[in-house]
Amino acid sequence: MAQAEVVITPVTGKADRNAFVDLAYRLNASDPAWVPPLRMDALELVTPGKNPFFDHADVQLFLARRNGAVVGRISAHIDHLAIAMDPAQGMGPGVGNWGLLEAEDESVAHALIAKAEAWLRDKGMHRVLAPLSMSIWEEPGQLTKGFDQSPTIMMGHQPKRYDDYIKAAGYTPAKTLKTYELDITQEFPPLIQRIVSSGEKNAKIRIRNVDRSKFEQEAALILDILNDAWSDNWGFVPFTDREIAYAGKKFKPIVREDLIMVAEYEGEPVAFMMTLPDLNEMIKPMNGKLFPFNWAKLLLWLRNPKPRTMRVPLMGVRKKLQASRLASQLAFMMIEYIRRNSVTRYGSTRGEIGWILEDNQGMVAIADAINSHVNKEYEIYGKSLTG
Incomplete structure (x- = not known):
């Protein structure tokens, strides 16, 4: 018997938006590596007026029904x-x-992709880069390596079949993003230790913790460095003021002063490294629900997190220093200080760095130097919408 027709319609109201969010929990329930996001976060991501991405983007959500x-x-x-x-x-x-x-x-995936392409084409677009969920700063790319590992905070996880669907729809690789993992209980190689020690003797260098009592100012400083450091990178899109404020508010509960470092040279802040406890380890068993009791468990965890994994989602050095030896020295110093704090104060044993662009030679060299290895890869695909 032939399958019923797939009907695709735009999301137009609250009920549709709820159905859009709910579907992910049902389709991924059998995947042991999937981490159900907190439902309120998943809903906020796709709600105009809550996610500041909508301030500078045209967005249309679609649902497929059979x-x-x-x-x-x-x-x-x-x-x-x-x-x-x-x-x-x-x-x-x-x-x-x-x-x-x-x-x-x-068949559902191909109908949805075709619908999204048609919408983009009608809006005058001639090329598509995907998947991005939704900004490059949120969960970019389709997982292509590491399906058996749960994602860390702010990283996506999709089944392999989606990768097959995307390629079958005529997409070709545009850019590979990689994450690196390492055993942070082990000291870094002697060369790295010597570089760190040399930096500690340089009176012009100061590595400091962020000051949580000045959270808004520190967040603005870090994102100012980030916008400068990443401005020439592939896929870069600058943060807006509202996005800076939104990110600061969102991450404040898991920010720890001794896990986010700012590097100053001759008194000027020139680099930063942000590390976050892996909140996904805590929320994975919650199935997206905070009530009736999970909110209390989460609150206790946030007061004294003891995660196995620490993730470095962002780091940057101002452009004027990026070609210098000082840039890598500052990076190694911040990594080492955060490694020590993660192990001695939080009992963590594993670190994850990334995502890192496959052709970002500077960051790849740093990851290699500290004996980390690639544990996950994500692909951003491209396709022409003309012809």
């Missing part, structure tokens, strides 16, 4: 900050995106 039942979802979006960037950096004029793909089977 016989009236929801069987798939996708987001299509045009980030106006991204299309204003230099095309040499991957985005640029005429480049749209889709993401948040969930589908019961390949």
Whole structure:
């Protein structure tokens, strides 16, 4: 018997938005590596007025139904900050995106992707980079390596079949993003220790913790360095003031002063490294629900986190120093100080760094120097929407 037709409609109200969010929990329930996000966070991500991404992006969510039942979802979006960037950096004029793909089977996935492409084409886009869920700063890429490992905080996780669906829809690799893991209970190689020791003797260098009592100012400083440090990177999109404030508010509960470092040279802040306790370890068993009792467990954990894993999602050195030896010295010093604190104060044993662009030679060299190895890879795919 032939399958019923797949009907795709735009998300138009609260009920549709709830159905969009709920589908991910059902389709991924059998995947032992998947981490159900807190439902309030998942809903906030796709709600205009709550996620500041909507301030500078046109977004349309779609639901796929078969016989009236929801069987798939996708987001299509045009980030106006991204299309204003230099095309040499991957985005640029005429480049749209889709993401948040969930589908019961390949026919549903292909119908959703085609719908997202048609929406982008109607808006004047001639190329698509995907998946991005939804900004490059949120959960970019389709997982292609490391399906058996749960994602750390702020990283995505998708089944392999989605990768097969995307390639079958005519997409080719545009950029690979990698994460690196390491045993942080082990000291770094002697060469790195000597570089750190040399930096400690240099009176011009100061590595300091962030000051949580000045959280807003510190967050603004870090993101100012980030916008400068990453401005030439592939896929870069600058943070807006509202996004800076939003990120600060969102991460404040898990920020620890001794896990985020700022490097100063001759009194000027020139680099930073942000490390976060892996909140995913705590929320994974909650199945997205804080009530009736999970909120209390989470609150206790936040007061005294003891995660196995610490993740470094962001680091940066101002552009004017990036070609210098000082840049790598500052990075090694911050990594070493955070490694020590993670082990002695939080009992952590594992670190994860990334994502890192496959061709970011400086960061890849740093990851290699501290004996880390690639544990996950994510692919961002591209496809022409013309011809």
